[in-house]
Amino acid sequence: MSGVATALSGLAKRGLAVVYPEVCQLCHDETARPEDGYVGAACLAQLKPIEAPFCRKCGQPFDGEIAGDFECTNCREMGLKFECARGVMRGTEEMLTAIHRFKYQQALWLEPLFRRLFAEVAVEQIRLWRGDCLVPVPLHPVRFRERGFNQAETLCRNLSQDVALPVVSRAVKRIRVTRTQALLSRGERLANMRGAFAPAKMNLNGKRVVLVDDVLTTGATTSECAAACLKAGASAVCVWALARGLGSPSN
């Protein structure tokens, strides 16, 4: 890091300490450290990683045992275009609230925590899968202007440093503004996302692509984005998301 960058980063850290006293920013009721993203121990305990069993293809976690080859309802109904998808954390209320603040309220103090949670689970698995590069799910330019940043790209850049793979951010683009998916059923999500992405300038040239997003629910968004990556020349696409939204089976 250059001297200027170091000085700026030091200023940013001091700035954060002024803006955020060391109090948990989720419950405002316990002490919290900057390296934990200003989330205290009690709230951190509510952030739970996804543990087996989960669907091998779409990452949907299940209670109980899964025996032999098994296709989950979500996969059967969605016709997903990626090879596999995994979420790191369960989409608990606390986790989704934290991501919501990061995304819509620019709660960038969460970044170190998200980086650590993501890397702890994903780095080894991405290496085992033999990923060549990371691609963030792009935002439409209109949404980018509204929000000021792409949360998927921020997560992706941090993960790229931890897994030592390059980020290719101009391989696919979002060509349609889509409705928010939260209240849509599986079928409506598929229809909503159809044709939302297209290959862009950069060719992915036979690469094994790790597509990165903040939240994965049915996979409608990442599946369409994976299809655009394949059109852009990727040989395989695996999705990694910070959290797996736990939509009810009918969603």
Ligand SMILES: [Zn+2]
């Ligand atoms: Zn708390």
Ligand SMILES: [Zn+2]
């Ligand atoms: Zn599945």
